[in-house]
Amino acid sequence: MLPHDPLAALPGHLRAPLLGCACGERPPNIALMQLVQAASGRGELEATLQQVTGAFAADTAEAGRLDAARRLWAETPQAWETLRSVLEVVGAEGLTSRSIDRWSAIFDRLAAISPAAGVALYSLGRSDLLNAATIEIVERMREWGCLGPERILLEIGCGSGRFLSPLAREARLVVGTDISLGMLQEARRAAPSAALLHGSGRDLAAFRDTSIDTVYAVDVFPYLVMAGEEVALAHFTEAFRVLRPGGQFLVLNYSYRGDPAQDCADIGRHADAVGFAILQLGGGGLRHWDGQIFRLQKP
Numbered sequence: 001m002l003p004h005d006p007l008a009a010l011p012g013h014l015r016a017p018l019l020g021c022a023c024g025e026r027p028p029n030i031a032l033m034q035l036v037q038a039a040s041g042r043g044e045l046e047a048t049l050q051q052v053t054g055a056f057a058a059d060t061a062e063a064g065r066l067d068a069a070r071r072l073w074a075e076t077p078q079a080w081e082t083l084r085s086v087l088e089v090v091g092a093e094g095l096t097s098r099s100i101d102r103w104s105a106i107f108d109r110l111a112a113i114s115p116a117a118g119v120a121l122y123s124l125g126r127s128d129l130l131n132a133a134t135i136e137i138v139e140r141m142r143e144w145g146c147l148g149p150e151r152i153l154l155e156i157g158c159g160s161g162r163f164l165s166p167l168a169r170e171a172r173l174v175v176g177t178d179i180s181l182g183m184l185q186e187a188r189r190a191a192p193s194a195a196l197l198h199g200s201g202r203d204l205a206a207f208r209d210t211s212i213d214t215v216y217a218v219d220v221f222p223y224l225v226m227a228g229e230e231v232a233l234a235h236f237t238e239a240f241r242v243l244r245p246g247g248q249f250l251v252l253n254y255s256y257r258g259d260p261a262q263d264c265a266d267i268g269r270h271a272d273a274v275g276f277a278i279l280q281l282g283g284g285g286l287r288h289w290d291g292q293i294f295r296l297q298k299p
Contacts, residue, residue, distance in 0.1 A: 006055040006062075013038040014048045021069050022055075022062040028069035029129055030290050032076075033122045036083045045080070049073060072124075082125035086110055086117045100201040100231070103223050104179040107159070111182030115160035119183070120219065122289060133288040134162045137218065137252065138170075140286075144279075144295065146248050147171055151213040154204070154242065156235065157220030161187025164194040175212075177204075202231060204238040215239040216250035219291065225255045229266075236270040243298040249276060251294040260292060267294050275299065 007015050007022070014035060021031035039045040049070050056063040073079065089109050110118030114125045123130035141147055147170040155163055158176025160183055167174045168191060176191070177199035178184050184196050197206055201224075204215075217235075224232045232254075239249045254263040264282045271278050276296035284292055 007052060010048060010051065014044070018048070018052055018066065018069070022052075022066050024061065024065060026290050027122075027288055028065065028072050029122050029124055029288070031069055032073055032079065032124060033083065036080060037087065037121075042080045046073070076124050076126060079124040079126075082114050082117050083121055085113050086121060089113065100179060100227050103227070104181075104201070107178075107180035108182035111160065111180060111186050115183070115186045119159035119162065120289075129288070130162055133286070135166060136286055136288055138163065138166045140293075141167075141214070141216070141250070142170065144248065144250075146214040146216070146250070148213075152211065153214045153216065154207065154212045156199075156204070156215065156217040156239075157223075158187050158194075158196070159183045161190035161194065161196075163216075163218065164191035168193050171213075175207075177206075201227070203234055204242050207242045209241055210244045212242045213244055213247050214250065215243060215247070216252070218250075218252045221251050221254045222256045225257075225266075232266075233270050233273070236274045236276070240274045240276060240298055245298055247298050248279070249296040249298070251296075253291045254294060263292060263294075267296075271296050 005019065007019050010018065017026070017031040017034035017038070020026040021028055035045050052066055056066065089106060107118060116123045116127050116130045117125040120130055120133065147167070149172060151171045153167055153171050153174045155174065155176045158164060158178050161176060164174050164176050164187060173195060175195040175197065176187055177197045178187070179199055179201040181198060184198060187194070187196055221232060224235060243249060251267065254267055260282055267281060268278065277299055279295040279297050280293055282292050282294065284290055
C-alpha cells in the first residue's frame with residue numbers, strides 16, 4: 001500500500017477498487033468489475049476513470065496499471081450493459097438466497113444473457129479474459145499434480161464448461177455437473193467430449209465411492225454457503241467419499257463474505273470433520289482473478 005493516497009478525493013465506493021488496482025493488489029478487470037457494481041451509473045464510472053488520469057507520475061507502475069484499466073474499459077464498450085444485466089437478474093434476493101432451486105433459475109437466465117459474465121463477472125463478458133483466467137488455473141492444477149492421462153476429474157458447478165475443454169486434453173475423463181440446464185447447454189457446445197450431468201446441487205450421489213482422482217469447484221462454493229452451511233459441508237463429505245486415496249479437492253473461493261480469515265476457519269473445520277489433509281489454506285496469487293485457493297487431500 002502507498003504511504004499516502006493520491007486518490008483520497010474520490011468517493012469511498014469508487015476509490016477502493018482503483019487504489020487496489022494502482023497498487024497491484026487487484027487486476028484491472030477486477031477493479032472494473034467492482035466499479036460497475038459500485039457506481040451509480042456509467043457516467044459516474046467513466047468520469048472517475050478520467051479523474052484519476054495524472055494522479056500518479058506518468059512513469060510509475062501505478063500510473064501504468066490505471067492506464068491499463070482505462071484501456072480495457074475503452075476496449076469493452078458492452079461491459080456496463082452486460083454486467084448490470086447480470087446483476088439485475090441476480091438481484092438482492094439472489095445474494096442472500098438459501099434456495100438451490102432459486103439459483104438454478106438464475107443461472108438459466110444468465111446463460112441466455114452472457115455465459116462468460118454469468119459464470120465470472122470479472123470477465124466483463126469477454127471470452128478472452130475468461131479464457132486467460134481459466135488457463136492460469138489449469139496451469140496451477142498441472143503444477144499441483146491434479147492432471148494426467150489416467151486421471152478422472154469431476155467439476156462441481158461446471159457452468160458454461162470453460163474448464164472442461166482444456167482439462168479434457170490432460171485427463172482420461174472430465175465430468176461436469178451443474179444445477180442449470182441452460183449452462184449445461186453452453187457446456188455441451190464448449191466441450192462436446194466431456195461428460196455432463198444435471199446435478200441436484202446438494203450431493204454427488206451419482207458417483208461411486210473412490211471413483212474420482214480430482215474434485216474441483218471454481219466460484220461455486222459461495223452459492224453453496226449461501227444455501228446453508230449444511231449444504232457446503234455435505235459437499236466436503238461427498239468429495240471425500242468419491243475421491244480415491246491421494247486425490248485432491250480444490251475449492252477456489254469459498255464465500256463472498258469478504259472475510260478470508262473466516263473462510264479459512266470454516267474450511268479447516270470442515271476438513272477436520274471429514275478427514276481431509278490441508279495442502280493450502282487460502283491465498284491467491286493469480287494474475288487474472290482475486291480468488292482464494294483451498295487445496296485438500298484425501299489421505
